[in-house]
Amino acid sequence: MSILVIGAGPGVSGSVARRFARDGHDAGLVGVDEAQLATLGEELAALGVAAHHEVADITDAEACTAAVRRLAERLGRVDVLHFNPSAYREADPLTLTVPQLLQDVTLGVGALLTALQAARPSMAAGARVTATGSMAADKPAPGVASLGVQKAALRNLVQSIDGALRGDGIRAVSVTVRGVLAREGAFTPDRVAEAIHAAAHQDEADWRTEVPYSG
Known part of the structure; x- marks a missing residue:
């Protein structure tokens, strides 16, 4: 079994990788910080x-595609594709520019398309796509x-x-985190990771493509 984490780092994405590792999933990690990736590894x-x-850089479609394909080849198969990144830009609608918005959407949404399309040949029936959502x-x-x-948009x-892949036995789900991440309490990265893990293991007969996590 294996999990491929897009936007891997020390927060929720790292907790997700560790949670699935405890189930025996080998991991492929894509991120921008070599030191963080090495530590997580x-x-x-x-x-x-x-x-x-x-x-x-997952906003670079060519680079992201190549990275995902290399990792999928090393893993042999992709059982879970987890997408975590988003852009946090302090700008309101009166100052946010169209290029800035498109840049952020490319990171927080578009990169999922790139990763999915690159990983799809290595995904079989039973595979899952998960994403970290937000009350935002x-x-x-x-x-x-x-x-x-x-x-x-995510x-x-x-x-x-989910609609495109469920006929092939592959399901997708986003977990909407209805709280602010913290080091303690209900919204630690590890607690959110547990919610994502549970969402990936839903009964397919009652599958929900969006699962709220309220702590």
Whole structure:
């Protein structure tokens, strides 16, 4: 079994990788920080699984595609594709520019398309696509206007992915985190990772493409 994490780092994405590693999933990690990826890889290896990583700018479709394909080849198959990144830009609708919005959406939404299309040949029936969502999709904060757009679009895209792939036995789900990430309490990265893990293991007969996590 294996998980491919897009936007891997020390937060929720790292917790997701470790949670699936405890189930025996080898990991492929795509991110921008070599040191963070190496550290996470060591943590996963300590859990008894193989971990590989690629440094890539996922907004660069060619680089992202190449990185995902290399990792999929090393893993042999992709059982879970987890998408985590988003852009946090402090700009309200009166100052946010169209190029900035498009740049943020490319990172927080478009890169999922790139990763999915690159990983799809390595995904078989039973594979899952998961994504870290946010309450910003429903209650956007004006001061970070692009974040709400990203998360609303991400949820919509995940629903489309599920509709396109469920006939092949592949399902997709986004987990809407209805709280602020913290080091303690209900919204630690590890608690959110547990919610994502549970969403990936839903009964397919009652599958939901969007699962809220309220702690």
